[in-house]
Amino acid sequence: MPKLKLDRLTEPMYYTLLALLKPRCGIEITEFVLAITKNRVRLGPGTLYAILSKFQEESLIDEIAIEGRKRTYQINKKGIEMLKTEYRQLQTMVEEGKPFMEELYEDKT
């Protein structure tokens, strides 16, 4: 059975790609995600490993250095395009929902 192509990013995937705008290794990615989400998203190594493998398979990231056990990854052009698309989609979703959601918040207040 052919593997399905990755067309949308999950939350952990989105933050991982965001972290890889700069070269980072596994633990650095987790720490970056913890920092920007204020400890909300705790990317475990098992989960992250699967995400990175998937990204490599889809050629969204490159392994740029291996030092002993430590492997460093960085996003590539294709990955940036994917991230941009996801970002635009998230933005569109928020903007399209904004009038309705604001109403909800106004009702509550």
Place this chain on the structure above:
Amino acid sequence: MKTKREYMNLYLFEIKTLSKHFEEMAKQGWMLSSIGMLNITYQECEPQDVHFFIDIYHKGGYLNPRIIPSDEESYGDFISEYGYELVTRTANFQVFMTHQEDMIPIHDDQEEMKKAQCKTILKYEIFNHLYILIFIPLFSMNFMNLSLYTYTSDLIILFHILLPFALLLVLYRVHPTIKWLILKDKYNISVTKMMKRNTFLNRLNILILICFISSFIIASETSMIPPFLTLVISALVFLLLDPFLARFIKKYHSVFALIICLYVGMLINVNFFIFSIPMEPSNQAEGELTYHDLRKDLPDVVERDFTNKDSFLLKQERYSEYYQDNQNQTRDFEDDISFHYELYTIKVSFMQDYLQDIALDDRYTLSTTGNTMNEKTSWKLYNGSYDQCLMWDNYILYLSIYDTGHDNFTSVSNEQITTIIEQF
């Protein structure tokens, strides 16, 4: 350094219970060293507080089953980077430990983790019971073919007695997993229970395996030993060899069982299953004579006093010569015939009478090969055709119709026989 072993049936759904058990053992001064199929090994250490995490290694991790990590080693290394230490790994899971508190869990998506756990457990159980899953359909097919007219050897009967036990054993082994797959977290099994189950299952596993093996050896073609005695001998062998085999089978349980069962299954099915192709109704074309048509007069025939010994011997001789000339094989027909003459003749006489009845005897004759060992012989037609019949016993007796009018004394083809018979 002292080592300690625990024998238990590992149920992979109980990863939390197992982790806690390893932590308890570390507190008591026993550090987890390795995990086998049915045993866990610990090494003596200073009593310490350690946290264990069992990571069921599903291909591609828990987030997405489609993701395939390229290298298991690199996966272990990756986890180690976070402060986890790889303790041991099996094909299905890896055990990590850490002395630190408040670690980021290896897998943060619990739902995906459960899904992956289910998949891994299913794969694990299917692999572990592959041999029995192969066995059951093969035996069932044999079983379905058994009828009043099919010869059933002691060996086949014995295997059919053993099969339900093997099946019950598998059910006993897998039923907690099935319960867990249905009830999920509502169902738990303690470590003590896993150990108790293991002792019981292991003993049964060994017993059944030994029965399978020894029955095959003892109840072989040339044996006159009845099934009950085979079972008794098997049980004695089991008791005698248990301490050694228990250790051996615990170590190589699955591979051992798989090889033995496939081997036995193969032998049985080569010898019995292939020749037990069902006669009716699938192989019988409409209007053709059926097996029952051939069989119906047999009770009268077998009572008849058979007198044409010379004719029978002559035919055997002719066939023997032909066989030796053409197949370059020597068979001790004379011994067989003098030894088992009476037994043959009863069966052969029926066939000859039948051939005479349908006026085939002028030109076509009957030949036999092989021998028989006891009086349980019965026969069936081979592969739905009339040119070759098999007499079943501990040894196979072939009955063939040969065209004696032909220069080369050739076997008559299925089509020819069908055509000839249809004429009558």
